[in-house]
Structure formats: C-alpha cells, structure tokens
Amino acid sequence: MSNQSESPNPTSSSNKITLKTSDNEVFEVEEAVAMKFCTVKQYFDDENNNNVTSGTSTTLIPLPNVESHPLAILITYCKKHLEIKANNADNKKEMEIDMEHYEREFLKNVMPQELTELILAANYLNFKEALDFFCRAVASAIQNKSVEYVRKFFGLESDFKPGEEEKLREEFAWSFEGVDED
Amino acid sequence: MAESSTQSNSKRQTLSPGKDAVVDRISILPESLLCHILSFLPTKESIATSILSTRWKLLWTLVPKLFLDSDKINTSELSLDDDEDVEEAREIMFAHVVSSVLAQQECGELQTFRLKWQFWWDGSHLDAWLRTAAARKVKELNLDIYTDRDENLKLPPSFFSCRTLVVLNLTGTIDIDIDIDIDIDIDTPSLSFNFPSLKILRLVRIWLPSIINSQEHSFLKLLSGCPVLEDLSFTTDHFEGEYKLCVPTLKRLSISEIEYNESDYELEINAPALEYFEFYGDLRVIKFYEKLNNLVQADVYPYDSDYEDEEFHRTWVFNIFAALNNVKFLSFSPDGTEWHNFGNIYPSSFQNLVRLKFKVDGCNWNVLRDLLRKAPTLETLVITKGYDFVESNLYWKEPQYDPANLSSLTSFYYRGFKVESRRKVFLRNYQCSQGAQQHVFLELNEVSVSTWHLLPCLFVQFCLPYIMLYISTTAVPNILPFG
Numbered sequence: 001m002s003n004q005s006e007s008p009n010p011t012s013s014s015n016k017i018t019l020k021t022s023d024n025e026v027f028e029v030e031e032a033v034a035m036k037f038c039t040v041k042q043y044f045d046d047e048n049n050n051n052v053t054s055g056t057s058t059t060l061i062p063l064p065n066v067e068s069h070p071l072a073i074l075i076t077y078c079k080k081h082l083e084i085k086a087n088n089a090d091n092k093k094e095m096e097i098d099m100e101h102y103e104r105e106f107l108k109n110v111m112p113q114e115l116t117e118l119i120l121a122a123n124y125l126n127f128k129e130a131l132d133f134f135c136r137a138v139a140s141a142i143q144n145k146s147v148e149y150v151r152k153f154f155g156l157e158s159d160f161k162p163g164e165e166e167k168l169r170e171e172f173a174w175s176f177e178g179v180d181e182d
Numbered sequence: 183m184a185e186s187s188t189q190s191n192s193k194r195q196t197l198s199p200g201k202d203a204v205v206d207r208i209s210i211l212p213e214s215l216l217c218h219i220l221s222f223l224p225t226k227e228s229i230a231t232s233i234l235s236t237r238w239k240l241l242w243t244l245v246p247k248l249f250l251d252s253d254k255i256n257t258s259e260l261s262l263d264d265d266e267d268v269e270e271a272r273e274i275m276f277a278h279v280v281s282s283v284l285a286q287q288e289c290g291e292l293q294t295f296r297l298k299w300q301f302w303w304d305g306s307h308l309d310a311w312l313r314t315a316a317a318r319k320v321k322e323l324n325l326d327i328y329t330d331r332d333e334n335l336k337l338p339p340s341f342f343s344c345r346t347l348v349v350l351n352l353t354g355t356i357d358i359d360i361d362i363d364i365d366i367d368i369d370t371p372s373l374s375f376n377f378p379s380l381k382i383l384r385l386v387r388i389w390l391p392s393i394i395n396s397q398e399h400s401f402l403k404l405l406s407g408c409p410v411l412e413d414l415s416f417t418t419d420h421f422e423g424e425y426k427l428c429v430p431t432l433k434r435l436s437i438s439e440i441e442y443n444e445s446d447y448e449l450e451i452n453a454p455a456l457e458y459f460e461f462y463g464d465l466r467v468i469k470f471y472e473k474l475n476n477l478v479q480a481d482v483y484p485y486d487s488d489y490e491d492e493e494f495h496r497t498w499v500f501n502i503f504a505a506l507n508n509v510k511f512l513s514f515s516p517d518g519t520e521w522h523n524f525g526n527i528y529p530s531s532f533q534n535l536v537r538l539k540f541k542v543d544g545c546n547w548n549v550l551r552d553l554l555r556k557a558p559t560l561e562t563l564v565i566t567k568g569y570d571f572v573e574s575n576l577y578w579k580e581p582q583y584d585p586a587n588l589s590s591l592t593s594f595y596y597r598g599f600k601v602e603s604r605r606k607v608f609l610r611n612y613q614c615s616q617g618a619q620q621h622v623f624l625e626l627n628e629v630s631v632s633t634w635h636l637l638p639c640l641f642v643q644f645c646l647p648y649i650m651l652y653i654s655t656t657a658v659p660n661i662l663p664f665g
Contacts, residue, residue, distance in 0.1 A: 090478075090479065090510075090511050090537065091511075112207075113207050116207050116208060116210060116211060119211060119215055119219075120210070120211065120215075123215060131218070132218075132222075135215070135218045135219045135221075135222055136222045138219045139219050139220070139222035139223045140222070142223075142227075142231075143223060143227055144227065147230065147233055147234065150231065150234060151234055151235075154206065154207060154208040154209075154234070155206040155207050155208065156206060156208065156209070156234050156235050156238075157206075157235070158233075158234070158235055159235050159236050160233070160235070160236060165233050168232055168233045168239070169233060172229050172230070172232065172233075174226070174255055174256070174275065174279060175226045175227070175229040175230045176230055177256045178254065178256055179230075
C-alpha cells in the first residue's frame with residue numbers, strides 16, 4: 001500500500017512500559033505492545049489498582065521466566081501484528097493475507113531450535129496469537145514426515161522396550177502411511 | 183537471529199535434522215504445550231507421534247480436537263485387485279479408525295470434531311460417532327459428507343443432541359454423475375433443531391428445499407432453535423421458492439448461489455442487528471424488514487442475469503440498497519449489460535459510506551457514477567476491472583453538468599488494467615472547489631491503453647480534486663502524472 005507511511009502508527013503516542021527479563025535486560029515497549037502480553041497486562045492492571053497515584057510511565061515489570069532473546073523476537077512480531085491489524089481494520093480477509101505473508105517471511109529467520117523457547121515465552125506472557133503461530137509452525141515442520149525424521153528434528157530417542165514400538169506401529173499402521181520422503 | 187543471542191545454553195546449538203548429534207529440544211515443553219502443537223495436526227498425524235518415545239505414546243489422546251478425513255486413509259497394504267473391493271475395504275477401515283479413535287481419546291470435553299467423509303455403502307456409523315461427540319460436549323462440529331447413494335443422507339438423532347455446539351459447519355456434496363440431488367437433509371420432523379449456544383452456522387450445499395419449502399419445518403423454525411446465532415452463511419446451488427429468515431441476534435449474513443438461477447425466489451430477512459451482509463448470486467426479491475441501522479459492511483455481487491423484465495430487476499436492486507443505506511464499507515460488482523438501462527437504482531444518499539470498491543465491466547459506468555453522486559463522505563474509491571470487461575466506451579455517456587461532490591475523497595485506486603509500455607499519459611489536474619488539497623492515489627497497476635481516454639472523463643465526471651499519480655509498476659517509467 002502506498003499510504004502505509006501515512007497511516008497512523010498504532011503504537012505511537014502511548015505510554016512506555018519497561019520490561020526486565022530473567023537475564024537482566026531491560027526493554028522499553030509501547031503500551032499497546034505490552035498489553036498484548038496478557039501476563040504483563042494483568043500485572044500492569046494490578047499495579048494500577050494498588051497504587052493509583054503511581055505514574056504509569058515509570059512502571060517496570062519483571063519477567064523472571066523470559067530471556068531477552070525470545071522477548072526481542074516476540075516484541076518484533078507483536079509490533080508487526082498490531083500494524084497489520086490497524087492497516088486492515090475494515091477487511092478481515094486482507095488482514096489475514098498480509099499476516100500470512102509476514103509470518104512466512106518471519107519464519108525464514110527463525111531457527112527450529114528457537115521455536116521451543118519462543119513457545120515457552122509466548123506461553124508465559126500469555127500472548128495467544130504468537131503461541132498459536134509458533135505451535136502451528138512446529139506442527140507444520142513435522143507434518144507428513146516419517147517418525148525417524150521427526151525424532152531427529154526434535155532430538156528424541158526411542159525409549160520403548162523391545163517389541164513395544166513394533167506393536168504400536170502395527171496398531172496404528174494406517175497413520176504411518178503416505179508420509180513424505182525424508 | 184540465533185547468533186545475536188548471548189545465551190550459552192547447550193540446548194540452543196544449531197542443529198538440523200540429519201546431523202548425528204542428538205540434542206533434545208522439545209522435551210522441555212510441558213504436556214499442555216505439546217498437546218497444543220498436536221492440535222494443529224490432523225488426527226492421523228497426531229497419532230503417528232505416539233511412537234516417538236514413551237512420553238508421546240498417549241499425548242494424542244489428550245488433544246481436544248479431532249480431524250479425520252477418509253481421503254487420507256490408504257489401503258495399499260491390502261493389495262486388492264478390484265477397485266470396488268478397495269473402496270469398500272477403505273470405507274470399512276475408515277469407519278473402524280473413527281470409532282477406535284473416539285474410544286481411545288482420554289480428554290474430557292471435545293473442542294472440535296471435524297469429519298470429512300466419503301462413503302458409498304454404510305452411513306449408519308455417524309449416529310454412534312455423534313453420540314460420543316455429544317456426550318463429550320462438542321463445541322465445534324464440522325461435517326463434510328459426500329455420498330453417491332440415491333437418497334439424501336439424513337442427519338442421525340444424535341446430531342440433534344449436540345446441544346453444546348457453538349460452531350456448526352455442514353457441507354454436503356452432490357455427485358454430478360447422476361441427476362438426483364444428494365445432499366445432507368436436515369429436515370427431521372420428529373427432532374428439533376435446538377442449539378442454545380450456537381453462534382456460527384454454515385450450511386454449504388445442504389438440501390435447502392426440504393428445510394425451507396415445507397411449512398412445518400421451515401428455515402424460520404430451524405433458526406428459531408438458535409437463539410444466540412450471530413453468524414450465518416449458506417451456500418446453495420440455487421434458490422427457488424420463498425424463504426424467510428428471522429434472527430434478531432444475527433450480525434453477519436452471507437448468502438451465495440453456486441449456479442446461475444433461472445427460477446424466481448423471494449427471500450425475507452428480518453435481522454435488525456446485522457453488521458455485515460454478503461450476497462453472491464442471481465438477484466431476485468430480497469426484502470429486509472427494516473433498514474439496517476447497524477450495518478458496517480456489505481459485499482454485493484449480483485450475477486449477470488438474463489432476466490427479461492428490466493424494470494423488475496431495477497426494483498430488486500433498488501430495494502436491496504434501501505436496506506443497505508447505512509453501510510460504511512461497500513463492495514459492489516454489478517455484472518452484465520442490463521445495468522446500463524436501469525437509471526437510478528439508489529433510493530437515497532449513502533451518508534456513512536467511506537470506502538467503495540466497484541468492479542467495472544465497461545457497461546456499468548453509469549451505476550458507478552450515480553452511486554458516487556450519492557456518497558458525500560466517500561474517502562476511498564477502488565475501481566477494479568471486471569472479468570468480462572468490454573473494451574469500448576459504448577456505454578460511456580458524456581457527463582452532464584452535475585459533478586459528484588467527492589470532497590472527502592483521499593484515495594483513489596484504479597486497478598487491474600493492462601498497460602502498453604512507454605506510453606505517455608497526460609491527465610489534467612483539477613483543483614478541488616473547496617481549495618483543500620487532497621491526495622488521490624491513482625494506482626495504475628496495469629492500465630490499458632484503450633481505457634486511457636476514459637480516465638480524464640472519469641475525473642471530470644467525479645470532479646476528482648487533486649490528482650497524484652501513483653504507479654505501482656516499474657515497467658512504465660515514462661508515464662507522467664500530469665501534462
């Protein structure tokens with residue numbers, strides 16, 4: 001869209017909220033972004049209720065279960081998410097198309113091993129869209145893949161007793177058919 | 183992104199499947215998150231994870247979503263020669279798979295049950311499956327059923343006991359090889375269609391005559407069993423007869439016909455809370471009980487109709503716009519040549535309209551012109567080229583001196599027209615009568631030379647105030663915005 005630069009930035013002109021990660025890094029984020037993290041929103045609301053006089057601009061919220069690396073990625077994702085939503089406020093279909101396109105590009109820069117920590121961080125922050133997105137990404141990475149491929153992908157080793165795995169393979173034989181070549 | 187991290191966690195080494203090193207990077211996740219990942223997979227693939235390790239063995243049974251598709255069940259290992267035997271074996275096997283999956287699932291409430299099922303012989307299993315789903319308080323049911331048996335598939339009694347449903351999608355498909363309509367028939371006199379929590383209902387190729395035409399079991403009665411319904415869409419081959427629809431809570435309504443319709447029908451809609459209305463099909467009598475005061479968006483795509491009486495057709499369009507008058511965002515795509523003869527089809531001014539998407543086919547310029555005259559608050563105008571665009575100005579009338587007053591217009595997109603490269607184009611620059619500067623984005627993706635001559639007319643016609651040409655293709659560097 002040509003007028004993207006002119007469209008109002010959804011995250012501008014709002015209070016900043018400071019987040020402190022478990023590895024002691026400090027992130028200053030727009031309130032609109034922070035409020036997408038339900039855990040932060042809950043903390044923020046509780047703080048405001050407890051101390052009505054405190055200025056919100058100086059709020060510092062500790063995130064003892066989130067490291068800076070996944071948080072930085074989640075903030076980037078969240079900003080873009082809000083921007084795409086604001087640009088397509090009147091058209092759900094176009095918003096979904098834009099979002100899908102962005103997510104596809106986004107995943108190109110995420111290593112498979114980062115997904116686990118992103119899922120944990122999104123889950124802790126209770127950021128539903130991101131949690132679903134990263135879980136969906138893992139699901140599609142293993143979709144239609146052989147058991148051997150998925151084990152390697154996850155770094156898992158079989159711990160079944162001898163014969164047990166074969167029994168399962170037999171019981172659910174229909175579910176192992178038609179997988180892609182590794 | 184990985185390099186930028188300062189963490190020295192051994193679990194975060196770069197690893198791709200295929201290398202020898204095995205570093206478990208998934209087991210750190212709790213069971214609930216592993217199940218959440220599995221919920222994005224079809225049930226077949228979710229079950230295949232059961233042999234990854236002992237921890238995964240029963241995880242799939244905890245996923246509250248089921249998606250089973252009979253197309254994805256293979257019987258290659260049975261090595262049967264006869265095609266019919268293969269189909270029958272497949273059908274028996276699929277029925278067995280669904281039954282055993284339902285029996286083995288351990289989680290309590292079932293969030294989603296999605297079943298895509300083709301069958302030729304025995305459809306009786308559905309009753310037992312839906313009984314289980316009902317007992318597990320299923321919230322979303324998605325049935326997509328295809329059969330070529332020569333009678334309609336009746337939904338079983340257990341379907342009507344799924345009282346916890348919030349979302350219901352029913353899709354039936356017709357076998358085109360035979361003449362008789364084979365769809366899902368939801369006309370069941372002895373059982374009531376009663377879903378107290380149902381918010382979203384989609385009916386695709388459901389055998390409508392049975393639910394609408396019969397007096398006792400009308401569509402009206404069916405919908406009265408859904409007291410909180412917000413979103414209704416139905417897609418049918420074509421409408422015929424009289425339909426009534428009364429849903430006070432309805433916010434979204436989509437109606438579409440798949441095939442061209444030669445029959446008459448009458449549709450009465452009583453949905454005063456409607457916010458979104460979508461129509462694809464042959465327009466006939468569509469009556470709204472009242473003007474839709476909460477309407478935000480409407481997408482209206484009437485098919486190209488050969489209806490003989492143009493006056494009737496004009497009245498139908500007129501009536502529909504009388505109800506849609508409060509709309510903010512409108513997409514309108516009037517197909518066919520008859521529109522040219524209609525005269526004014528808009529009962530009154532669109533006082534709230536801010537965005538209009540209009541598809542031109544060369545014969546409906548007058549419909550657009552009339553509409554713009556009635557849209558004083560329009561901010562965005564998107565003109566796209568219709569599929570059957572007539573490359574002539576046969577239907578273009580020179581404007582009379584009655585320019586539309588589009589003083590609020592800020593964006594104008596003209597899309598989908600092909601360009602012959604390196605043609606210079608001179609457009610006149612009009613100053614807005616109020617003197618305010620507005621930016622009009624003229625998005626000329628691909629503008630066809632044969633329509634260039636229309637553009638200046640367009641500007642005179644619509645009195646577009648200040649034109650800024652925005653060209654989104656790099657193939658035509660020589661196009662200049664202003665002469």
